[in-house]
Amino acid sequence: MRVQLTPGRAVVAAFAAVLVTGSAPARGQVAEFDTAHAVFYEAPTKTHMFVYSPSVDVSASPWTWLTVRGGWEADVVSGASVATKAGGVYGATHTADVVTTASVRDVRNLGRGEVTVQGDTTSLTAGYAYGAEHDYRSNSLHVNARTDALQHNTQFELSYARNFDQVCDRVQDASAVDPTQWTALENSTGCFTSAAERTTRDIGIDTFEASWGQSWTPVVTTQLTYSAQLVDGFQSDPYRSVVIGEGIKAQEHEPSERAREALTARVAWYVRSLKGALRLSVRGYHDTWAIDSGAVELEGEKSLGESLRLMLRGRLYKQSGAVFWSDDYTGGAPPLGPHGQYFTGDRELSPFWSWLGGARVVWTVTPTAGRILGLVQSLKLAASGNATGFSYDQYTLGGVLVSNAVAYLATVSLNATF
Amino acid sequence: MKTAFLACSLFLSACATVSPEQRAVLADPSMRFDAETKHEAPLRHALDNREGSMGGTGVSGGGCGCN
Numbered sequence: 001m002r003v004q005l006t007p008g009r010a011v012v013a014a015f016a017a018v019l020v021t022g023s024a025p026a027r028g029q030v031a032e033f034d035t036a037h038a039v040f041y042e043a044p045t046k047t048h049m050f051v052y053s054p055s056v057d058v059s060a061s062p063w064t065w066l067t068v069r070g071g072w073e074a075d076v077v078s079g080a081s082v083a084t085k086a087g088g089v090y091g092a093t094h095t096a097d098v099v100t101t102a103s104v105r106d107v108r109n110l111g112r113g114e115v116t117v118q119g120d121t122t123s124l125t126a127g128y129a130y131g132a133e134h135d136y137r138s139n140s141l142h143v144n145a146r147t148d149a150l151q152h153n154t155q156f157e158l159s160y161a162r163n164f165d166q167v168c169d170r171v172q173d174a175s176a177v178d179p180t181q182w183t184a185l186e187n188s189t190g191c192f193t194s195a196a197e198r199t200t201r202d203i204g205i206d207t208f209e210a211s212w213g214q215s216w217t218p219v220v221t222t223q224l225t226y227s228a229q230l231v232d233g234f235q236s237d238p239y240r241s242v243v244i245g246e247g248i249k250a251q252e253h254e255p256s257e258r259a260r261e262a263l264t265a266r267v268a269w270y271v272r273s274l275k276g277a278l279r280l281s282v283r284g285y286h287d288t289w290a291i292d293s294g295a296v297e298l299e300g301e302k303s304l305g306e307s308l309r310l311m312l313r314g315r316l317y318k319q320s321g322a323v324f325w326s327d328d329y330t331g332g333a334p335p336l337g338p339h340g341q342y343f344t345g346d347r348e349l350s351p352f353w354s355w356l357g358g359a360r361v362v363w364t365v366t367p368t369a370g371r372i373l374g375l376v377q378s379l380k381l382a383a384s385g386n387a388t389g390f391s392y393d394q395y396t397l398g399g400v401l402v403s404n405a406v407a408y409l410a411t412v413s414l415n416a417t418f
Numbered sequence: 419m420k421t422a423f424l425a426c427s428l429f430l431s432a433c434a435t436v437s438p439e440q441r442a443v444l445a446d447p448s449m450r451f452d453a454e455t456k457h458e459a460p461l462r463h464a465l466d467n468r469e470g471s472m473g474g475t476g477v478s479g480g481g482c483g484c485n
Contacts, residue, residue, distance in 0.1 A: 036460065038461075040460070051464075053460050053463075055456075057456065142477055144477075151437065152438070153436050159476065209473075209477050213451075215444050216436075218440040218443055221449055223451050225473070227473030229473075260471070260472055262474055264473060266451050268448075268450075270443045270444075270446065272443075277448035277449050285471035285472070285473055291471060293469070293470065295471075301448040303448065311448075348468060348470045349470050354468075354469070362454065384458075386461055388464075388468070390468070409460060409461055411457060411458075411461065413457040
């Protein structure tokens with residue numbers, strides 16, 4: 001009898017194959033607890049942002065072939081962001097404040113769950129995450145398959161995620177038939193309710209990643225990762241307006257489709273004389289909005305005794321601007337002036353370069369006999385601090401260059417294995 | 419197809435260069451690219467929202483958090 005392999009049966013069959021080929025189902029009974037707390041702060045010209053991000057994750061492996069994880073994270077945001085963006089030409093002829101800001105207060109909550117079925121050399125993972133903010137909802141499904149080959153010297157990994165997201169927007173007046181007549185969302189009041197003046201816009205995100213890891217010598221290992229993403233839907237900031245003509249401002253209007261891809265190469269080299277490793281990462285990126293970028297990151301991590309590791313990192317990043325990005329859509333010599341039918345005030349879509357420097361320390365405690373407090377098998381504490389600075393080539397706020405564009409991020413985390 | 423399969427097999431078999439007893443250093447956390455993924459997640463999230471690009475750090479996630 002032939003059995004038609006439907007997608008549902010294929011998933012069941014794949015999990016069954018892992019179980020059959022996996023190791024003997026000895027009881028593992030390992031549980032882990034993770035918590036991390038991060039603080040982000042920046043205060044560039046005219047704006048500022050403070051974000052506190054706590055997270056808690058627990059995982060349990062009742063058998064060696066099964067791991068179940070669950071977690072929660074949040075972003076508690078307060079600050080001020082640009083509400084109306086104007087460029088240098090417009091700012092030079094208009095003395096009043098042509099750039100306005102609005103206060104931002106929001107909390108993002110995200111819950112997630114994940115199941116991994118693993119054998120000796122293969123694992124399959126499936127998970128789901130739900131995120132909610134005042135003005136954004138996200139449902140995300142992801143699957144991952146990983147296998148080791150050639151005496152664990154080679155690893156292949158395939159991952160796919162699908163997001164079904166929604167963003168709140170303002171219902172436009174019936175007379176506003178063209179995006180140049182649309183008005184930005186005033187606030188999140190009434191979002192995701194039946195309020196007549198609010199609507200939701202869909203965003204679908206497909207993300208795919210394939211990675212190949214390879215150990216070449218006893219002290220050199222590499223990883224090559226290809227990432228691709230298709231974004232389909234409303235991608236503008238609904239709150240932000242752009243000055244597009246004399247006395248005319250409109251809600252920013254970005255293309256609804258974006259295809260993005262990146263190739264990342266990493267190498268780690270252990271230097272025995274330093275008792276530490278150097279890790280180099282190089283990433284190239286391109287998307288259909290004509291943003292090209294490159295990032296180079298170098299990390300050095302050294303063991304200080306048996307339980308302490310210190311890591312220092314530096315990173316350089318440079319990107320070109322989106323094809324429709326302009327500092328001033330009202331005119332001026334290129335690259336200023338209108339750029340087709342789209343307009344945005346997003347500084348992340350402008351050409352810029354950035355630097356990042358940081359340090360991390362990790363302290364691991366693993367008792368040689370017994371458990372900590374009779375309970376904890378091992379404990380890991382980590383703390384890090386990073387600073388990143390941005391240099392904007394063309395982005396101005398009414399002609400005023402953005403200075404002090406330095407962001408700071410500090411993170412502490414704890415991992416306990418039971 | 420057979421030629422491609424043979425070529426891939428030969429290429430990958432040439433990769434098995436480190437025997438199990440030589441893998442002690444490769445197992446060190448400093449040699450792993452994902453040793454502190456959870457600790458580094460807030461930094462990657464911040465960079466994703468301050469840069470116009472993505473990639474190389476996994477696919478899972480949810481929500482915007484893009485302030």
